[in-house]
Amino acid sequence: xxxxxxxxxxxAGKGIKPTANRLLVYRALTEASGPVTLAMLxxxxxxxxxxxxxRVLTLFLEHDAVxxxxxxxxxxxxxxxxxxxxxxxxxxxLHFYCEACHHSYCLDTIKTPELVLPEGFTPHSxxxxxxxLCPHCRHSH
Amino acid sequence: xxxxxxxxxxxAGKGIKPTANRLLVYRALTEASGPVTLAMLxxxxxxxxxxxxxRVLTLFLEHDAVxxxxxxxxxxxxxxxxxxxxxxxxxxxLHFYCEACHHSYCLDTIKTPELVLPEGFTPHSxxxxxxxLCPHCRHSH
DNA sequence: TAGCACTTTGCAACCCGGTTGCAAAAATCT
DNA sequence: AGATTTTTGCAACCGGGTTGCAAAGTGCTA
Ligand SMILES: [Mn+2]
Ligand SMILES: [Mn+2]
Ligand SMILES: [Zn+2]
Ligand SMILES: [Zn+2]
Numbered sequence: 001x002x003x004x005x006x007x008x009x010x011x012a013g014k015g016i017k018p019t020a021n022r023l024l025v026y027r028a029l030t031e032a033s034g035p036v037t038l039a040m041l042x043x044x045x046x047x048x049x050x051x052x053x054x055r056v057l058t059l060f061l062e063h064d065a066v067x068x069x070x071x072x073x074x075x076x077x078x079x080x081x082x083x084x085x086x087x088x089x090x091x092x093x094l095h096f097y098c099e100a101c102h103h104s105y106c107l108d109t110i111k112t113p114e115l116v117l118p119e120g121f122t123p124h125s126x127x128x129x130x131x132x133l134c135p136h137c138r139h140s141h
Numbered sequence: 142x143x144x145x146x147x148x149x150x151x152x153a154g155k156g157i158k159p160t161a162n163r164l165l166v167y168r169a170l171t172e173a174s175g176p177v178t179l180a181m182l183x184x185x186x187x188x189x190x191x192x193x194x195x196r197v198l199t200l201f202l203e204h205d206a207v208x209x210x211x212x213x214x215x216x217x218x219x220x221x222x223x224x225x226x227x228x229x230x231x232x233x234x235l236h237f238y239c240e241a242c243h244h245s246y247c248l249d250t251i252k253t254p255e256l257v258l259p260e261g262f263t264p265h266s267x268x269x270x271x272x273x274l275c276p277h278c279r280h281s282h
Numbered sequence: 283t284a285g286c287a288c289t290t291t292g293c294a295a296c297c298c299g300g301t302t303g304c305a306a307a308a309a310t311c312t
Numbered sequence: 313a314g315a316t317t318t319t320t321g322c323a324a325c326c327g328g329g330t331t332g333c334a335a336a337g338t339g340c341t342a
Contacts, residue, residue: 052321072268107262115251115253116251121248122273122274123273132263135262160338178328195330215328
Protein backbone atom coordinates (compact mmCIF):
# COMPACT_ATOMS: atom_id res chain seq x y z
CA UNK A 1 0.00 0.00 0.00
CA UNK A 2 2.44 2.60 1.21
CA UNK A 3 5.96 2.21 -0.08
CA UNK A 4 8.79 3.20 2.19
CA UNK A 5 9.52 6.25 0.10
CA UNK A 6 5.87 7.26 0.36
CA UNK A 7 6.34 7.30 4.10
CA UNK A 8 9.69 9.04 3.85
CA UNK A 9 8.17 11.93 1.96
CA UNK A 10 5.30 12.12 4.46
CA UNK A 11 7.80 12.35 7.29
CA ALA A 12 9.96 14.83 5.43
CA GLY A 13 6.90 17.00 4.96
CA LYS A 14 6.54 17.13 8.74
CA GLY A 15 10.23 17.88 9.22
CA ILE A 16 11.09 14.44 10.54
CA LYS A 17 14.25 12.67 9.49
CA PRO A 18 13.28 9.15 8.44
CA THR A 19 15.09 6.48 10.43
CA ALA A 20 14.42 2.75 10.31
CA ASN A 21 12.37 2.76 13.50
CA ARG A 22 10.37 5.80 12.48
CA LEU A 23 9.39 4.15 9.24
CA LEU A 24 8.32 1.04 11.12
CA VAL A 25 6.21 2.97 13.62
CA TYR A 26 4.67 5.11 10.92
CA ARG A 27 3.80 2.06 8.87
CA ALA A 28 2.24 0.36 11.88
CA LEU A 29 0.10 3.44 12.43
CA THR A 30 -1.07 3.48 8.82
CA GLU A 31 -1.93 -0.21 8.94
CA ALA A 32 -3.81 0.02 12.23
CA SER A 33 -7.58 0.03 11.98
CA GLY A 34 -7.83 2.77 14.57
CA PRO A 35 -6.02 4.46 17.43
CA VAL A 36 -3.27 2.33 18.94
CA THR A 37 -1.54 2.26 22.29
CA LEU A 38 2.15 1.98 23.05
CA ALA A 39 1.53 -1.57 24.25
CA MET A 40 -0.14 -2.51 20.97
CA LEU A 41 2.81 -1.13 19.02
CA UNK A 42 5.18 -3.05 21.28
CA UNK A 43 3.35 -6.23 20.33
CA UNK A 44 3.37 -5.58 16.60
CA UNK A 45 6.92 -4.23 16.42
CA UNK A 46 8.84 -6.91 18.26
CA UNK A 47 12.20 -5.78 16.93
CA UNK A 48 11.88 -2.26 18.34
CA UNK A 49 12.34 -1.46 22.00
CA UNK A 50 9.48 0.09 23.96
CA UNK A 51 11.50 3.19 24.77
CA UNK A 52 12.36 3.68 21.13
CA UNK A 53 8.71 3.44 20.11
CA UNK A 54 7.89 5.89 22.85
CA ARG A 55 10.51 8.34 21.64
CA VAL A 56 9.33 8.04 18.06
CA LEU A 57 5.75 8.74 19.13
CA THR A 58 6.84 11.71 21.20
CA LEU A 59 8.71 13.07 18.21
CA PHE A 60 5.69 12.50 15.98
CA LEU A 61 3.51 14.37 18.47
CA GLU A 62 5.88 17.33 18.52
CA HIS A 63 5.78 17.48 14.74
CA ASP A 64 2.02 17.06 14.49
CA ALA A 65 2.36 13.79 12.66
CA VAL A 66 0.12 12.06 15.20
CA UNK A 67 -2.41 13.07 17.80
CA UNK A 68 -3.07 11.32 21.07
CA UNK A 69 -5.77 11.05 23.66
CA UNK A 70 -6.50 9.19 26.86
CA UNK A 71 -8.97 6.41 26.31
CA UNK A 72 -10.64 6.48 29.69
CA UNK A 73 -8.39 3.98 31.46
CA UNK A 74 -5.62 6.54 31.54
CA UNK A 75 -3.92 4.92 28.55
CA UNK A 76 -2.68 7.04 25.69
CA UNK A 77 -3.90 6.22 22.21
CA UNK A 78 -2.10 7.49 19.13
CA UNK A 79 -3.14 7.88 15.54
CA UNK A 80 -1.93 9.59 12.43
CA UNK A 81 -3.14 13.08 11.79
CA UNK A 82 -5.12 13.32 8.62
CA UNK A 83 -5.01 17.09 8.39
CA UNK A 84 -1.95 18.57 6.78
CA UNK A 85 -1.41 21.56 9.03
CA UNK A 86 -0.94 21.66 12.76
CA UNK A 87 -2.99 19.03 14.52
CA UNK A 88 -3.09 19.96 18.15
CA UNK A 89 -6.52 18.53 18.73
CA UNK A 90 -8.07 21.96 18.71
CA UNK A 91 -10.27 20.83 15.88
CA UNK A 92 -11.90 18.71 18.54
CA UNK A 93 -13.22 15.53 17.08
CA LEU A 94 -14.66 12.70 19.09
CA HIS A 95 -13.14 9.43 20.28
CA PHE A 96 -14.98 6.38 21.46
CA TYR A 97 -13.66 3.77 23.87
CA CYS A 98 -15.34 0.37 24.03
CA GLU A 99 -15.46 -0.93 27.58
CA ALA A 100 -15.91 -4.51 26.35
CA CYS A 101 -13.15 -4.99 23.77
CA HIS A 102 -10.98 -2.14 25.05
CA HIS A 103 -10.52 -0.66 21.62
CA SER A 104 -10.73 2.96 20.67
CA TYR A 105 -12.34 4.54 17.65
CA CYS A 106 -11.63 7.88 16.08
CA LEU A 107 -14.98 9.39 15.20
CA ASP A 108 -13.50 12.20 13.18
CA THR A 109 -16.71 12.66 11.27
CA ILE A 110 -18.21 14.08 14.44
CA LYS A 111 -16.87 17.50 15.16
CA THR A 112 -17.40 18.67 18.69
CA PRO A 113 -19.44 21.85 18.88
CA GLU A 114 -17.92 25.20 19.68
CA LEU A 115 -17.79 25.66 23.40
CA VAL A 116 -17.93 28.96 25.18
CA LEU A 117 -15.72 28.73 28.22
CA PRO A 118 -16.17 30.97 31.26
CA GLU A 119 -14.23 34.22 31.21
CA GLY A 120 -10.50 33.73 31.56
CA PHE A 121 -10.14 30.10 30.55
CA THR A 122 -7.79 29.72 27.60
CA PRO A 123 -8.11 26.41 25.77
CA HIS A 124 -5.15 24.67 24.18
CA SER A 125 -6.51 21.26 23.35
CA UNK A 126 -9.67 19.25 23.61
CA UNK A 127 -10.25 15.66 24.62
CA UNK A 128 -13.76 14.36 24.17
CA UNK A 129 -14.13 10.66 24.82
CA UNK A 130 -17.33 8.67 24.94
CA UNK A 131 -17.19 5.34 26.73
CA UNK A 132 -19.58 2.52 26.02
CA LEU A 133 -20.09 -0.42 23.69
CA CYS A 134 -18.89 -0.49 20.12
CA PRO A 135 -21.14 -1.90 17.37
CA HIS A 136 -19.18 -5.15 17.39
CA CYS A 137 -19.45 -5.80 21.10
CA ARG A 138 -23.00 -4.57 21.28
CA HIS A 139 -24.13 -7.41 19.04
CA SER A 140 -21.99 -10.14 20.51
CA HIS A 141 -23.48 -9.35 23.86
CA UNK B 142 -20.24 24.41 57.61
CA UNK B 143 -21.24 20.78 57.33
CA UNK B 144 -21.71 19.01 60.64
CA UNK B 145 -20.83 15.36 60.84
CA UNK B 146 -24.47 14.39 61.03
CA UNK B 147 -25.15 16.47 57.91
CA UNK B 148 -22.66 14.28 56.13
CA UNK B 149 -24.01 11.13 57.72
CA UNK B 150 -27.46 11.79 56.34
CA UNK B 151 -26.02 12.58 52.91
CA UNK B 152 -24.20 9.27 52.93
CA ALA B 153 -27.23 7.41 54.25
CA GLY B 154 -29.25 8.87 51.39
CA LYS B 155 -26.82 7.22 48.98
CA GLY B 156 -26.95 3.94 50.86
CA ILE B 157 -23.48 4.28 52.34
CA LYS B 158 -22.77 3.33 55.93
CA PRO B 159 -20.87 6.22 57.50
CA THR B 160 -17.50 5.18 58.91
CA ALA B 161 -14.86 7.49 60.29
CA ASN B 162 -12.79 7.43 57.10
CA ARG B 163 -15.79 7.94 54.89
CA LEU B 164 -16.76 11.03 56.83
CA LEU B 165 -13.22 12.37 56.53
CA VAL B 166 -13.07 11.78 52.79
CA TYR B 167 -16.51 13.21 52.21
CA ARG B 168 -15.66 16.30 54.25
CA ALA B 169 -12.43 16.78 52.30
CA LEU B 170 -14.42 16.63 49.08
CA THR B 171 -16.90 19.23 50.29
CA GLU B 172 -14.11 21.54 51.40
CA ALA B 173 -12.14 21.21 48.18
CA SER B 174 -12.44 24.10 45.77
CA GLY B 175 -12.74 21.72 42.86
CA PRO B 176 -12.01 18.21 41.67
CA VAL B 177 -9.33 16.47 43.70
CA THR B 178 -6.96 13.61 43.03
CA LEU B 179 -6.12 10.66 45.23
CA ALA B 180 -2.71 12.21 45.85
CA MET B 181 -4.29 15.47 47.02
CA LEU B 182 -6.51 13.59 49.44
CA UNK B 183 -3.48 11.67 50.68
CA UNK B 184 -1.84 14.98 51.51
CA UNK B 185 -4.80 16.46 53.30
CA UNK B 186 -5.81 13.28 55.15
CA UNK B 187 -2.52 12.25 56.69
CA UNK B 188 -4.16 9.88 59.16
CA UNK B 189 -5.81 7.78 56.46
CA UNK B 190 -3.95 5.29 54.34
CA UNK B 191 -3.88 5.70 50.58
CA UNK B 192 -5.57 2.37 50.01
CA UNK B 193 -8.35 3.28 52.40
CA UNK B 194 -8.97 6.56 50.61
CA UNK B 195 -8.97 4.68 47.35
CA ARG B 196 -11.53 2.20 48.63
CA VAL B 197 -13.75 4.93 49.97
CA LEU B 198 -13.65 6.72 46.63
CA THR B 199 -14.45 3.51 44.79
CA LEU B 200 -17.39 2.95 47.08
CA PHE B 201 -18.57 6.51 46.54
CA LEU B 202 -18.34 6.02 42.79
CA GLU B 203 -20.42 2.85 42.96
CA HIS B 204 -23.08 4.70 44.93
CA ASP B 205 -23.06 7.79 42.70
CA ALA B 206 -21.85 9.96 45.53
CA VAL B 207 -18.94 11.19 43.41
CA UNK B 208 -18.03 11.30 39.77
CA UNK B 209 -14.55 11.02 38.34
CA UNK B 210 -12.69 11.90 35.17
CA UNK B 211 -9.18 11.77 33.78
CA UNK B 212 -7.56 15.15 33.77
CA UNK B 213 -5.38 14.70 30.72
CA UNK B 214 -2.26 13.41 32.47
CA UNK B 215 -3.99 10.08 33.08
CA UNK B 216 -4.78 11.06 36.65
CA UNK B 217 -8.24 10.54 38.06
CA UNK B 218 -10.03 13.51 39.58
CA UNK B 219 -12.98 13.06 41.89
CA UNK B 220 -15.72 15.38 43.02
CA UNK B 221 -19.04 15.19 44.76
CA UNK B 222 -22.09 14.74 42.62
CA UNK B 223 -24.47 17.63 42.92
CA UNK B 224 -27.38 15.88 41.32
CA UNK B 225 -29.45 13.69 43.60
CA UNK B 226 -30.14 10.78 41.29
CA UNK B 227 -27.68 8.60 39.44
CA UNK B 228 -24.62 10.52 38.31
CA UNK B 229 -22.91 8.40 35.74
CA UNK B 230 -21.56 11.33 33.81
CA UNK B 231 -24.14 10.91 31.10
CA UNK B 232 -25.20 14.48 31.65
CA UNK B 233 -21.91 15.36 30.05
CA UNK B 234 -20.64 18.48 31.65
CA LEU B 235 -17.22 19.90 30.96
CA HIS B 236 -13.97 19.74 32.91
CA PHE B 237 -10.99 21.99 32.49
CA TYR B 238 -7.41 21.07 33.28
CA CYS B 239 -4.84 23.82 33.73
CA GLU B 240 -1.49 22.82 32.29
CA ALA B 241 0.31 25.43 34.42
CA CYS B 242 -1.00 24.86 37.94
CA HIS B 243 -2.17 21.29 37.29
CA HIS B 244 -5.57 21.91 38.80
CA SER B 245 -8.88 20.82 37.44
CA TYR B 246 -12.13 22.72 37.28
CA CYS B 247 -15.63 21.38 37.02
CA LEU B 248 -17.44 23.57 34.52
CA ASP B 249 -20.84 22.13 35.27
CA THR B 250 -22.55 25.25 34.03
CA ILE B 251 -21.57 24.25 30.52
CA LYS B 252 -23.64 21.40 29.26
CA THR B 253 -22.35 19.82 26.11
CA PRO B 254 -24.99 19.40 23.44
CA GLU B 255 -26.38 16.02 22.50
CA LEU B 256 -24.00 14.14 20.25
CA VAL B 257 -25.26 11.81 17.58
CA LEU B 258 -22.98 8.79 17.45
CA PRO B 259 -22.63 6.61 14.35
CA GLU B 260 -25.01 3.68 14.11
CA GLY B 261 -24.31 0.97 16.67
CA PHE B 262 -22.27 2.88 19.21
CA THR B 263 -23.91 2.73 22.65
CA PRO B 264 -22.70 5.42 25.04
CA HIS B 265 -22.38 4.79 28.77
CA SER B 266 -20.47 7.80 29.98
CA UNK B 267 -18.91 10.95 28.65
CA UNK B 268 -15.59 12.56 29.43
CA UNK B 269 -15.06 16.01 27.99
CA UNK B 270 -11.87 17.69 29.11
CA UNK B 271 -10.42 20.95 27.87
CA UNK B 272 -6.74 21.56 28.56
CA UNK B 273 -5.23 25.00 28.72
CA LEU B 274 -4.63 27.88 31.09
CA CYS B 275 -6.95 28.75 33.95
CA PRO B 276 -7.82 32.40 34.68
CA HIS B 277 -5.33 32.45 37.54
CA CYS B 278 -2.36 31.18 35.60
CA ARG B 279 -3.27 33.12 32.52
CA HIS B 280 -2.68 36.39 34.37
CA SER B 281 0.36 35.36 36.36
CA HIS B 282 2.03 34.37 33.12
C1' DT C 283 -20.93 -9.46 79.08
C1' DA C 284 -18.41 -12.87 76.44
C1' DG C 285 -18.23 -15.00 72.11
C1' DC C 286 -18.65 -14.87 67.24
C1' DA C 287 -19.35 -13.09 62.42
C1' DC C 288 -18.81 -9.46 59.42
C1' DT C 289 -16.80 -5.12 58.01
C1' DT C 290 -13.29 -1.79 57.76
C1' DT C 291 -8.63 -0.47 57.88
C1' DG C 292 -3.38 -0.16 57.41
C1' DC C 293 0.47 -2.03 55.58
C1' DA C 294 3.22 -3.84 52.21
C1' DA C 295 3.67 -5.43 48.03
C1' DC C 296 2.48 -5.47 43.38
C1' DC C 297 1.02 -3.97 38.51
C1' DC C 298 1.41 -1.38 34.51
C1' DG C 299 1.94 2.55 31.50
C1' DG C 300 5.06 5.82 30.93
C1' DT C 301 9.84 7.90 31.27
C1' DT C 302 14.88 8.45 31.78
C1' DG C 303 20.24 7.74 32.18
C1' DC C 304 23.58 5.79 29.92
C1' DA C 305 26.53 3.47 26.90
C1' DA C 306 26.73 1.07 22.36
C1' DA C 307 25.67 1.48 17.55
C1' DA C 308 24.71 4.09 13.56
C1' DA C 309 24.71 8.10 10.81
C1' DT C 310 26.79 12.54 9.58
C1' DC C 311 30.35 15.77 9.20
C1' DT C 312 35.48 17.43 8.42
C1' DA D 313 39.60 7.67 8.52
C1' DG D 314 38.63 10.19 12.75
C1' DA D 315 35.73 13.21 15.30
C1' DT D 316 31.00 14.59 16.31
C1' DT D 317 26.14 14.08 16.58
C1' DT D 318 22.03 11.30 16.51
C1' DT D 319 19.57 7.20 17.30
C1' DT D 320 18.83 3.06 19.72
C1' DG D 321 18.44 -0.79 23.30
C1' DC D 322 18.69 -1.92 27.82
C1' DA D 323 17.79 -1.55 32.42
C1' DA D 324 16.16 0.86 35.86
C1' DC D 325 13.00 3.99 37.68
C1' DC D 326 8.54 6.63 38.66
C1' DG D 327 3.91 7.41 40.06
C1' DG D 328 -0.91 6.38 40.05
C1' DG D 329 -3.64 2.81 40.94
C1' DT D 330 -4.81 -1.84 43.01
C1' DT D 331 -4.76 -6.03 45.90
C1' DG D 332 -3.84 -9.84 49.63
C1' DC D 333 -3.79 -10.28 54.09
C1' DA D 334 -3.91 -9.90 58.88
C1' DA D 335 -5.20 -6.71 62.65
C1' DA D 336 -8.64 -3.72 64.50
C1' DG D 337 -13.22 -2.36 64.91
C1' DT D 338 -18.38 -3.02 64.85
C1' DG D 339 -22.46 -5.16 65.86
C1' DC D 340 -25.20 -8.97 67.05
C1' DT D 341 -26.47 -13.13 69.74
C1' DA D 342 -26.70 -16.01 73.49
MN1 LIG E 1 -8.70 10.94 16.31
MN1 LIG F 1 -17.64 17.65 37.36
ZN1 LIG G 1 -15.97 -3.35 21.48
ZN1 LIG H 1 -3.84 27.28 36.54
